[in-house]
Amino acid sequence: MKRYLALSGGVGGAKLAAGLAQALPPDSLLIAVNVGDDFEHLGLTICPDLDTVLYTLAGVVHPQQGWGRGDESFGVLDELRRLGGDGWFTLGDRDIALHLLRRQLLSQGLSLSAVSAELARRLGVAASVLPISDQPVRTIVHTDQGTLAFQDYFVRLRCEPALRAIDFEGAGKARLAPAVRALLASPELAGVIVCPSNPYLSLAPMLAITELRESLRTLKVPVVAVSPIVAGAAIKGPTAKIMRELGVHPQASVIADLYADFVDVVIVDEADAALAAGNPRFAVAPTVMKTVAQKLALANHCIELIGKLHR
Amino acid sequence: MKRYLALSGGVGGAKLAAGLAQALPPDSLLIAVNVGDDFEHLGLTICPDLDTVLYTLAGVVHPQQGWGRGDESFGVLDELRRLGGDGWFTLGDRDIALHLLRRQLLSQGLSLSAVSAELARRLGVAASVLPISDQPVRTIVHTDQGTLAFQDYFVRLRCEPALRAIDFEGAGKARLAPAVRALLASPELAGVIVCPSNPYLSLAPMLAITELRESLRTLKVPVVAVSPIVAGAAIKGPTAKIMRELGVHPQASVIADLYADFVDVVIVDEADAALAAGNPRFAVAPTVMKTVAQKLALANHCIELIGKLHR
Numbered sequence: 358m359k360r361y362l363a364l365s366g367g368v369g370g371a372k373l374a375a376g377l378a379q380a381l382p383p384d385s386l387l388i389a390v391n392v393g394d395d396f397e398h399l400g401l402t403i404c405p406d407l408d409t410v411l412y413t414l415a416g417v418v419h420p421q422q423g424w425g426r427g428d429e430s431f432g433v434l435d436e437l438r439r440l441g442g443d444g445w446f447t448l449g450d451r452d453i454a455l456h457l458l459r460r461q462l463l464s465q466g467l468s469l470s471a472v473s474a475e476l477a478r479r480l481g482v483a484a485s486v487l488p489i490s491d492q493p494v495r496t497i498v499h500t501d502q503g504t505l506a507f508q509d510y511f512v513r514l515r516c517e518p519a520l521r522a523i524d525f526e527g528a529g530k531a532r533l534a535p536a537v538r539a540l541l542a543s544p545e546l547a548g549v550i551v552c553p554s555n556p557y558l559s560l561a562p563m564l565a566i567t568e569l570r571e572s573l574r575t576l577k578v579p580v581v582a583v584s585p586i587v588a589g590a591a592i593k594g595p596t597a598k599i600m601r602e603l604g605v606h607p608q609a610s611v612i613a614d615l616y617a618d619f620v621d622v623v624i625v626d627e628a629d630a631a632l633a634a635g636n637p638r639f640a641v642a643p644t645v646m647k648t649v650a651q652k653l654a655l656a657n658h659c660i661e662l663i664g665k666l667h668r
Numbered sequence: 669m670k671r672y673l674a675l676s677g678g679v680g681g682a683k684l685a686a687g688l689a690q691a692l693p694p695d696s697l698l699i700a701v702n703v704g705d706d707f708e709h710l711g712l713t714i715c716p717d718l719d720t721v722l723y724t725l726a727g728v729v730h731p732q733q734g735w736g737r738g739d740e741s742f743g744v745l746d747e748l749r750r751l752g753g754d755g756w757f758t759l760g761d762r763d764i765a766l767h768l769l770r771r772q773l774l775s776q777g778l779s780l781s782a783v784s785a786e787l788a789r790r791l792g793v794a795a796s797v798l799p800i801s802d803q804p805v806r807t808i809v810h811t812d813q814g815t816l817a818f819q820d821y822f823v824r825l826r827c828e829p830a831l832r833a834i835d836f837e838g839a840g841k842a843r844l845a846p847a848v849r850a851l852l853a854s855p856e857l858a859g860v861i862v863c864p865s866n867p868y869l870s871l872a873p874m875l876a877i878t879e880l881r882e883s884l885r886t887l888k889v890p891v892v893a894v895s896p897i898v899a900g901a902a903i904k905g906p907t908a909k910i911m912r913e914l915g916v917h918p919q920a921s922v923i924a925d926l927y928a929d930f931v932d933v934v935i936v937d938e939a940d941a942a943l944a945a946g947n948p949r950f951a952v953a954p955t956v957m958k959t960v961a962q963k964l965a966l967a968n969h970c971i972e973l974i975g976k977l978h979r
Contacts, residue, residue: 400711400771432741432761433768440790442769450743450761457744458753460711479751 358385359547361660362540364489366391366559367406368423368593369585370552371413372646374486376656377550378414379649383483388414389537391554392469392488393496393525393562396508398446399437401456402463405508406559407473407488408455415480423593426451445513470534485536489563492531496562497524511558516595520602523557528565533572541572548663549573551582553644555596556615557603573619579666581659582620583644584609588628592645613638621666624658669696670858672971673851675800677702677870678717679734679904680896681863682724683957685797687967688861689725690960694794699725700848702865703780703799704807704836704873707819709757710748712767713774716819717870718784718799719766726791734904737762756824781845796847800874803842807873808835822869827906831913834868839876844883852883859974860884862893864955866907867926868914884930890977892970893931894955895920899939903956924949932977935969 361381365374365388374388391406405424412418412426419427429449438444448456455476462472468491477486496507500518510518533541540546554560564570573580586609591597597607605611609625610632616623625633626644633639642658643651672692676685676699685699702717716735723729723737730738740760749755759767766787773783779802788797807818811829821829844852851857865871875881884891897920902908908918916922920936921943927934936944937955944950953969954962 399768400775401768430741430743430761432743433765436762436765437768440765440769440787442765442772450741451747453764454744454747454751454753457710457712458748458751461753464711476751 358545360385360387360540360543360545361547361550361663362537363388363550363552364560364563365389365406365410365552366554367394367409370406370554370559371410371418371423372652373550373552373583373655373659374410374484375413376646376652376654377659378482378484379653380656380660381484383485387485387487387536387540389487389489389534389563391559391563392490393494393558394507394511395493395495396506398508399443399448400460401448401453402460403446403448403456404459404469404473404488407486408452410486411473411477411480411482414477414482414484414486417480425449446508447512468534470536487534487536489534489537489569490531490566491534492527494528494531494562494566495526496558497526498522499524507558516598520557520599523561525562525565528562529567531566533566533568538568538572541576546576546578548578548660548666549576549580550659550663551580551616551620553583553585553592555585555591555594555599556612557596557599570619576619579621579663580616580619581622581624581640581662581666582612582616583624583655583659584612584626584629586612586629587626587644608632610639622662624655624662669856671696671698671851671854671856672858672861672974673848674699674861674863675865675871675874676700676717676721676863677865678705678720681717681865681870682721682729682734683963684861684863684894684966684970685721685795686724687957687963687965688970689793689795690964691967691971692795694796698796698798698847698851700798700800700845700874702870702874703801704805704869705818705822706804706806707817709819710754710759711771712759712764713771714757714759714767715770715780715784715799718797719763721797722784722788722791722793725788725793725795725797728791736760757819758823779845781847798845798847800845800848800880801842801877802845803838805839805842805873805877806837807869808837809833810835818869827909831868831910834872836873836876839873840878842877844877844879849879849883852887857887857889859889859971859977860887860891861970861974862891862927862931864894864896864903866896866902866905866910867923868907868910881930887930890932890974891927891930892933892935892951892973892977893923893927894935894966894970895923895937895940897923897940898937898955919943921950933973935966935973
């Protein structure tokens with residue numbers, strides 16, 4: 358059986374992950390998810406990217422915002438704010454139920470992988486959705502307003518501080534989750550798909566795990582990436598703003614540079630076809646995924662491209 | 669200034685506590701509450717009796733059931749059950765907000781007393797509502813179905829197992845909360861009121877703290893108790909059932925026996941007037957508290973009785 362590894366962050370990555378889950382049989386797909394955004398809040402263990410991928414694949418994600426649950430209530434958050442508690446991080450009631458359950462399973466000694474597999478099962482998600490690592494990796498941002506924990510920067514301050522540098526605490530010591538390591542070493546692995554997530558905030562924390570980057574570099578099967586940058590802007594989120602703050606001109610070709618050591622081909626949007634013309638490091642496809650059909654089409658494009666690269 | 673100490677468990681005790689809070693200026697009343705029912709559930713620290721007293725005094729308690737919030741929603745619990753999580757303990761969304769806030773404050777290193785004072789402040793409760801101890805005391809019941817943690821017995825199994833014996837883990841080492849100790853030693857203390865809570869499950873865990881029972885025994889000011897048993901039955905809860913299982917005939921006079929070493933007078937209901945006739949260890953008053961006026965009247969009766977006992 359041919360199997361595929363997808364690397365995903367939150368919203369943008371989750372869309373392609375959903376397409377892949379539709380295109381492939383469940384046991385052919387492992388979606389390894391960024392844990393750099395994970396944090397402890399109000400005594401809960403919150404894994405925003407894992408949750409976004411799970412909710413998206415379970416079909417319960419909020420359709421407009423792309424994260425959180427669609428059919429959600431905010432009884433806890435409303436009361437927490439009334440009581441003067443920390444209300445800056447939006448937590449719906451259903452979301453909190455998942456966090457409480459995750460906390461309970463973790464406190465029973467299960468790894469984050471085992472907990473994620475159990476949560477996927479309970480949400481009716483057939484594909485494997487796993488953390489890239491069972492060890493904590495925490496994104497820390499150095500900004501013009503000082504050093505901040507990721508969610509402080511991303512949610513509380515809405516990415517307003519200008520980014521100077523990014524660190525990934527724990528990445529040096531973190532190992533790949535066992536199932537991810539096994540798949541990377543498996544003769545069944547057909548290819549790796551890097552989803553269109555923020556390269557600095559979603560993919561970089563994963564790639565900072567030495568074991569992952571080394572594995573990808575020496576991999577015998579194709580690695581394709583989908584650019585989250587379309588016509589010089591990000592579909593969603595602060596990718597372009599961050600690129601400018603880091604002194605990088607936001608264009609799709611940057612993705613190829615960032616992943617140069619392990620990616621075979623970067624898929625850019627039709628809007629960036631000129632950029633890719635005549636360059637074998639690029640392929641062109643519609644990358645904007647608003648509909649189920651668009652997600653499936655891009656997923657199939659990635660799978661076909663991997664097939665072609667094998668030949 | 670004359671000050672009063674009330675000892676209270678959950679629902680029944682909270683009603684008299686509410687009456688006392690109405691009858692007395694806020695800084696004249698300290699309500700020390702049972703912590704034997706406290707437990708960890710889904711990673712939350714739940715203090716059922718403290719919450720019941722707080723909610724009752726804040727005027728937000730569920731008017732019929734006497735615990736939990738009146739205006740409550742169950743978004744988290746519904747989803748938790750849908751996900752196959754532990755749904756046996758009823759937790760409303762507003763309730764969960766309080767538990768999350770408590771957990772956060774405790775994790776900052778505050779004592780349960782300090783956290784309870786802060787939660788009272790945020791709920792707009794002026795009187796002091798404090799745990800009897802800042803150290804954990806955990807009620808353990810030995811039943812015909814084995815040894816059970818209190819909430820397992822009380823909520824999950826609805827008190828159905830027959831009680832054989834009760835233990836209070838931690839009571840031997842627990843000290844009184846500093847404010848309770850200070851009031852018991854204060855020349856301002858006018859008297860102590862033992863609220864009509866379950867003597868075995870709500871008062872016994874408090875009285876198992878040696879420091880409390882010794883203080884009450886040697887106290888120079890009156891101690892009055894209100895019987896939770898009216899005409900051989902409990903107003904609410906399993907007190908009478910437990911008495912029968914422990915081989916005790918459920919009648920108001922038992923309260924006087926249980927508290928014989930420190931209580932001056934037990935107030936029994938008018939329905940038990942015959943029992944109390946001619947016995948100076950008893951006083952008679954309407955003890956059924958359905959209305960605000962009835963709570964206030966019984967509170968005033970307790971305060972007046974303490975005044976008379978001083979003479």
